[in-house]
Amino acid sequence: ARHELEESDGDPITIAVHPSGDCFVCSTTNGGCKLFELYGQETHLQLSTKELPPLLDAGPQKCLAFSVDGSRFAAGGVDGRLRILEWPTLRIIVDEVRAHKSFRDMDFSLDSEFLASTSTDGSARIWKTEDGVPLMTLARNSDEKIELCRFSKDGTKPFLFCTVQRGDKAVTAVYDMSTWNKIGHKRLLGKPASVMSVSLDGKYLALGSKDGDICVVEVKKMEISHWNKRLHLGTSIASLEFCPSQRVVLTTSSQWGAMVTKLNVPADWKGIHLFLSLSNYFTLTRVRVSEWQIYLLLLGLFLASAVVFYIFFEKSDSFWNFPIAREQTRRNIDSFLGDAQSDDPNVFGPLDM
Incomplete structure (x- = not known):
């Protein structure tokens, strides 16, 4: 123009x-x-x-x-x-x-x-x-x-x-x-x-x-x-x-x-934009917060997402949460996972260090 x-x-x-x-x-x-x-x-x-x-x-x-x-x-x-x-x-x-x-x-x-x-x-x-x-x-x-x-x-x-x-x-x-x-x-x-x-x-x-x-x-x-x-x-x-x-x-x-x-300056971590958006929100709405309070808020959001995921996991019929059949015995599961009472120290075989 x-x-x-x-x-x-x-x-x-x-x-x-x-x-x-x-x-x-x-x-x-x-x-x-x-x-x-x-x-x-x-x-x-x-x-x-x-x-x-x-x-x-x-x-x-x-x-x-x-x-x-x-x-x-x-x-x-x-x-x-x-x-x-x-x-x-x-x-x-x-x-x-x-x-x-x-x-x-x-x-x-x-x-x-x-x-x-x-x-x-x-x-x-x-x-x-x-x-x-x-x-x-x-x-x-x-x-x-x-x-x-x-x-x-x-x-x-x-x-x-x-x-x-x-x-x-x-x-x-x-x-x-x-x-x-x-x-x-x-x-x-x-x-x-x-x-x-x-x-x-x-x-x-x-x-x-x-x-x-x-x-x-x-x-x-x-x-x-x-x-x-x-x-x-x-x-x-x-x-x-x-x-x-x-x-x-x-x-x-x-x-x-x-x-x-x-500019010859380090590249930004992309996740920082969430932090900046939150901090700018609090500033523009004239709410006085300190840096540790914003980090605490981010931690709270993370914990909330973990709780939601756990509830979803418990209520779902996913591959990792399939129901156990009535006729399936505890021994079958133990044979798949390994005997917890075994005294064999090399149950996983030799490890290449």
């Missing part, structure tokens, strides 16, 4: 795709935001455009984001104004004129309860998306600037990842969502990051640099699993996204366009 923007709209700045994949919102340099809807067959997709009244004359938006469940949409302007809308009704939840000096980045938590946003002045704030209450401003030292932010997505570890610039040093900090206190930091990319992304299963965190490098980090160990230097040589990476079904990332830049990179 292809759509030509009008000259009065200017150039596209930011795009946010709805989790359903049926529509996306685009902000332009001259206009506000427009909604693009996809329709038609896969071989002949078409785009239709609609105006978004709350964002019609909003001006250039630096950040656009949909919540994971698709029920919220947030826009952060170059002018520092924050708008959070209910989707698709477009009911305004938050309209904060002075949320930041100017927006730099934003992200919704997995349960869509919180929104994290960062400013060009180095500050970061946490918002409650249900009522738009500003929850708090993340603590930082006077020489620190918080730049990028992403929430964890594995459903069991409620963390917020932020890139922090300390003078000429760049680190990745981790904040505990229960207290919003920083619990640690590590130098990963080793240079200023232009973009950050988390895989859908929450196992990997990716960072793209301003000179074209990318590194992929295993969240559990906070260690680099994959590194591509000079992938977009000399150009800042504009976007970085994980493939939903494979260990592949898509990166874009103004000079080199789009690139697809296969």
